[in-house]
Amino acid sequence: MPEQLDANDVIAALPCAIKMPDNWGNFFARGGPLPPMGDDHRRFPRFYLRAPAALRYRSTLPALPRPDHECMIYLKDVSRTSIAFLHSEQLFPKE
């Protein structure tokens, strides 16, 4: 019987170049809804979701070739329609 792979182990094995600031020690401890912000026009509430995750690249823009590969990112928060995460590389709209 093939060995069952644990998702956390797979993610942990991925390359990751994120360097967290020293004072972000409690990054992964956050949970629950985000507090409202002054100029917030969001339609859906956002919730902290702090965990490592896998990001898979696929090239979508003709002028920006992206070789297919995977890397580790850190999830930050989610809402019904979007997700925020930390990554060491700039991503662009429509990617």
Place this chain on the structure above:
Amino acid sequence: MPSQPTADPDEDVHGFVPVALDTLLPGAAYGFDLYMKQRPGGMLLYRRREYPVDQTDFDRLLSQGVRTLHVSFDDRDMYARYLNLLLVDGEDLTATQKYTLLKGAARSVLSDSLCSRSPDTLVRSVSDLSKQMVESLCGNELLLRDIFFLMTHDYYSYTHVTNVSMYCLTLAQQMGICNKQELTEIVVGALLHDIGKRHLPPQLLNKTGKLTEPEMAQMRQHPQAGFEDLCTRPDLNWGQLMMVYQHHERLNGKGYPAEVGGDEIHPWAKICAVADVFDAITSCRPYRSAIRIDSAIDFFERRMGVSFDEEIVGCLSSLMQTT
């Protein structure tokens, strides 16, 4: 030691926007005064709004090499309405005639920015290249289609992008870029850099008062909107797309839309940022008058290394001192 100019050599023509002769149909009164550029700088009233310009007048202008007249900044909306009536709503012209007319208009206004300004401003050294470039750009149908949208949507934005393309070309050359293909790509990127503004209402683009916070937020969407419009196009390279997406980013990360800074901003976008602001502050805008070139250089020098790239500001400053 070269002398620092105390005023813009083109100062007297500020407050006017160029209009291509090709966009004016003979035999009609247009509802806006037409001016002719004089050398040295200055504007001469050519025809009052209530008097028509006939074919003989056009022939005479063309025989003198005049391909653009000018309208005052206050009349630019009247001209934009005329252009819209003629090119968008008008049924008198066939699609082919409209295209030919627009192509001629693009050539004239691009020439005005890229070539005609050169003897009195900072692009003397590039005028030959500019002339070839105008011909090359006018053969690029995809580019023409994009800038026509902007021309009919907001005429001021159109003249702004043609000026920015001239400044980008000059700055790029001063930075040591001499490959003609690369320079042409930079000019095309500059012509497209504000293409996202076609999603913004002209009333917002030409508002004379201070923008409210929601209006500012709406205005700040144009780099991303432009990028999203163009990013799947196979005929544009990454540098050109970054000129569209990042021309409002600043070195210190306090720009928009992504608040990136330093090396995360593409070098062409850094050139475009300087050219964009330089044209914005040295041209009349709906909300303020133009400032003098020495004041503009002072503005950049106070912000170099913080908002704008030091080397590019140095090039701009040195270009101004040598013209």
